[in-house]
Amino acid sequence: MSENYIAEKTFTKEDFTLRALPKAEYENCKFIGCNLSNADLSGVKFLDCEFVSCNLSLASLTKTTFNEISFNDCKMLGLRFESCNDFGLTFSFNNCKLDHSSFYKLKLKKTTFKNSQLHEVDFSECDLTNASLDNCDLLSATFDRTILEKADFKTAYNYIIDPDQNRIKKAKFSQSGLAGLLTKYDIVISQ
Missing domain, CATH: 2.160.20.80 (E3 ubiquitin-protein ligase SopA)
Incomplete structure (x- = not known):
């Protein structure tokens, strides 16, 4: 170059x-x-x-x-963000x-996603510690062995996150979003 x-x-x-x-x-x-x-x-x-x-x-x-x-x-x-130079990312x-972008294995601590559509985005093995997903649509997004500690999902929606496969300690969720944490149990939640 x-x-x-x-x-x-x-x-x-x-x-x-x-x-x-x-x-x-x-x-x-x-x-x-x-x-x-x-x-x-x-x-x-x-x-x-x-x-x-x-x-x-x-x-x-x-x-x-x-x-x-x-x-x-x-x-x-x-977009394949994991192909980027990860130094100082x-x-x-x-x-x-x-939609359809990938952040596979990236360190995205404190990253802000606001009012964004993230359909079928791959966050597998990412570090999203202290990240903010404010009013984001996470329909069919993949969270697998993802670090979500202290991440803010309070206004995010359409996500499915398996607490057994991801680190979610002190992550913030709204009451309406709790169903996305319980999907694997195939239970019926009523209001």
């Missing part, structure tokens, strides 16, 4: 399916309304960047660096659609 460095630049409504995003280190940049679907972001470094109303669906993330990144109103279907998601 060339050692290009791009700082404090705003990219607005760029279509990177027509012209590839240059391989570079991007710091304090904003991507607004950009199309990065199916883009090869392998080896690209994003530091303190913001993505707003972008489409990153099916982008290749091999060794991509995401450090202090915020995703707002983005479409991010089928920190991001937040607000009002994003992350």
